Amino acid sequence: MDPNLNHNDSDVILSTKKPFSERFKKGAKQWLDVSPFLLIGLAGASIFVIYPLIKGIVMSFQDYNIIPGAESPFVGLENYKKAFSDPAFAYAVRNTFLNTVVTVPINWFLGLFFAVLINIQFVKYKITFRTLYYLPIITSWIVVAFLFRYLFADGEDGLINFLLVNLGLVDEPISWLQNQWTAMIVIWLFHIWKTVGWTVVIYLAALQGIPKNLYEAAAIDGASGIKAFRFVTIPMLRPITAFVIINLIMGAFNFFPQVYFITNGGPMGQTEVLQSMIYKQAFSNFNFGYSSALGVMMGLTIFLITLTQQKKLSNQKFM
Amino acid sequence: MNGNVFSKLIVYLFLILGVLVFITPFIYMVMTTFINGAYSLPKPQEVFTAVPNLENYEIVWNKNSFFRYFLNSLLVAGVATIGSVFLGALTAYAFVRFTFPGKELLFRIFLFTMMIPLVLAIVPQFTVIKNLGLVNTYWGLWLLYIGGGVVGSTFFLRGFFETVPKELEESILMDGGGNWTIFRRIYLPLSKPALGTMAIFSFSGTWDEYFVALTIIKDEAMRTLPIALMMFQGKYASNWSWIFAASLIAILPVIIIYIIFQKKFVQSGHSEGAVKG
Numbered sequence: 109m110d111p112n113l114n115h116n117d118s119d120v121i122l123s124t125k126k127p128f129s130e131r132f133k134k135g136a137k138q139w140l141d142v143s144p145f146l147l148i149g150l151a152g153a154s155i156f157v158i159y160p161l162i163k164g165i166v167m168s169f170q171d172y173n174i175i176p177g178a179e180s181p182f183v184g185l186e187n188y189k190k191a192f193s194d195p196a197f198a199y200a201v202r203n204t205f206l207n208t209v210v211t212v213p214i215n216w217f218l219g220l221f222f223a224v225l226i227n228i229q230f231v232k233y234k235i236t237f238r239t240l241y242y243l244p245i246i247t248s249w250i251v252v253a254f255l256f257r258y259l260f261a262d263g264e265d266g267l268i269n270f271l272l273v274n275l276g277l278v279d280e281p282i283s284w285l286q287n288q289w290t291a292m293i294v295i296w297l298f299h300i301w302k303t304v305g306w307t308v309v310i311y312l313a314a315l316q317g318i319p320k321n322l323y324e325a326a327a328i329d330g331a332s333g334i335k336a337f338r339f340v341t342i343p344m345l346r347p348i349t350a351f352v353i354i355n356l357i358m359g360a361f362n363f364f365p366q367v368y369f370i371t372n373g374g375p376m377g378q379t380e381v382l383q384s385m386i387y388k389q390a391f392s393n394f395n396f397g398y399s400s401a402l403g404v405m406m407g408l409t410i411f412l413i414t415l416t417q418q419k420k421l422s423n424q425k426f427m
Numbered sequence: 428m429n430g431n432v433f434s435k436l437i438v439y440l441f442l443i444l445g446v447l448v449f450i451t452p453f454i455y456m457v458m459t460t461f462i463n464g465a466y467s468l469p470k471p472q473e474v475f476t477a478v479p480n481l482e483n484y485e486i487v488w489n490k491n492s493f494f495r496y497f498l499n500s501l502l503v504a505g506v507a508t509i510g511s512v513f514l515g516a517l518t519a520y521a522f523v524r525f526t527f528p529g530k531e532l533l534f535r536i537f538l539f540t541m542m543i544p545l546v547l548a549i550v551p552q553f554t555v556i557k558n559l560g561l562v563n564t565y566w567g568l569w570l571l572y573i574g575g576g577v578v579g580s581t582f583f584l585r586g587f588f589e590t591v592p593k594e595l596e597e598s599i600l601m602d603g604g605g606n607w608t609i610f611r612r613i614y615l616p617l618s619k620p621a622l623g624t625m626a627i628f629s630f631s632g633t634w635d636e637y638f639v640a641l642t643i644i645k646d647e648a649m650r651t652l653p654i655a656l657m658m659f660q661g662k663y664a665s666n667w668s669w670i671f672a673a674s675l676i677a678i679l680p681v682i683i684i685y686i687i688f689q690k691k692f693v694q695s696g697h698s699e700g701a702v703k704g
Binding site: 146250251386 | 435438439441442445446448449450452453455456459468469470471474514515517518520521522525526527528533536537540542543544545546547548549550551552554555557570571573574575577578581606607610631634635637638642653656657660667670671674675677678681682685686689
């Protein structure tokens, strides 16, 4: 993790023997050297990331008032209590949970599946496949949302309804966005279609990084095809899999444009998720304290879920 | 050669099925823009038989000062990209090449903020910009995009900077060059693919950014494309040909950049983190 490890060790040994004033001088000199490169970035991160995060936590205990000079009294856990009696919060939690449980495994499986297929030796046009699979990722969320609303339009003229009716899969055109569960299905399909390319590209890079001689060694031991996949590929992919799963979970928790642009929480708030609720509570209803409390709870949940994987992630060489 | 004809066929079948799922919606969208005078949802038969023409693109381009919003977005995303790449490179260089007291702690704090969803920060970020008097200015947007994204871009570039061999520095040091020379002559040129990839992520992220731009920019003439697109859609809700003509113009710059540079893409784990807005 530390590139200057060797260098560092000798420093530490030396510096523990030196008196404080000298160590201080050395440290000050080091800071002087690094500051032209570090300070702007540090200031940016402090002002626009670290401070706002801390402030967000403080605000969650306040009845926050954005008008300058107005009182923002501390209200203890009031904002948190409010959440648990808010039916919208119940929907948001349920949907955030469902989004994660539904999309993460599908996204993971499809990503790995297509990456493995593209990586098979005899497959030609690998880069073309990769480019096409990645196309939705680089397309704007808003545009893809328009597109999905168009494809899943009500009545028999929406393309999806048209196909389903003509293939005889359904008798009546479906009103996709008018019903809770069909709307959720559209949101899930939208998310998977838009983001699965990322998983494909990451796994493809990982697969191409597996040394060829491992497969040769496996072949000598009589393992090829599916056996080689099981005993070479899967173990070699394990660290990447941890990384991919964390990112997929965070992505599923961070559902926001998916809902905001497709249903905007409707019908009747039944497809609302935590992020869209946080945003709306702040910028439509001006409940900044309440919004922050929701944010803290969500942040804590993500943090705890990914805690076990974080060490792996921080040592991750794969970038 | 691996596998027999039958298994090859199955593999290609799946791959092409995947391509169809990804590409058909795009084709359907493009075909829709060729329909003239569509004031309601067009029938699939109409869409598939539409004759290519650019009439809707012309109409959209001249409507609602679309061109102006296009330029606004170009300016916003352009400056944010250059700023993010430059600041990310500086900060990553500081972490990779220097030893200083508190480095480990600072690094952990940076890492920690990447685990926390930034929605939590969006309200205080807004108040910071408000207190600086930068609401309704591009400076407000740039500061949030660049400052808010610096952690992600630092992590991304750090991985590449670490692979730069230390021995290369010696020749510069012998010629009497300092830290800046090493940064400019060694780290930047050797990390070109990584810097380029970061630039693309950063550009597409800010080009598409909606929520921050919506809260910071109030003046109609200063709006960016994503907001203009949403307004446009609100105004011509059922004219899908116009909506998609406008959409395609809006995504074209990013798609072109991507197709030109995609062979040089370096893989990254931080496609989301590059620009956290």
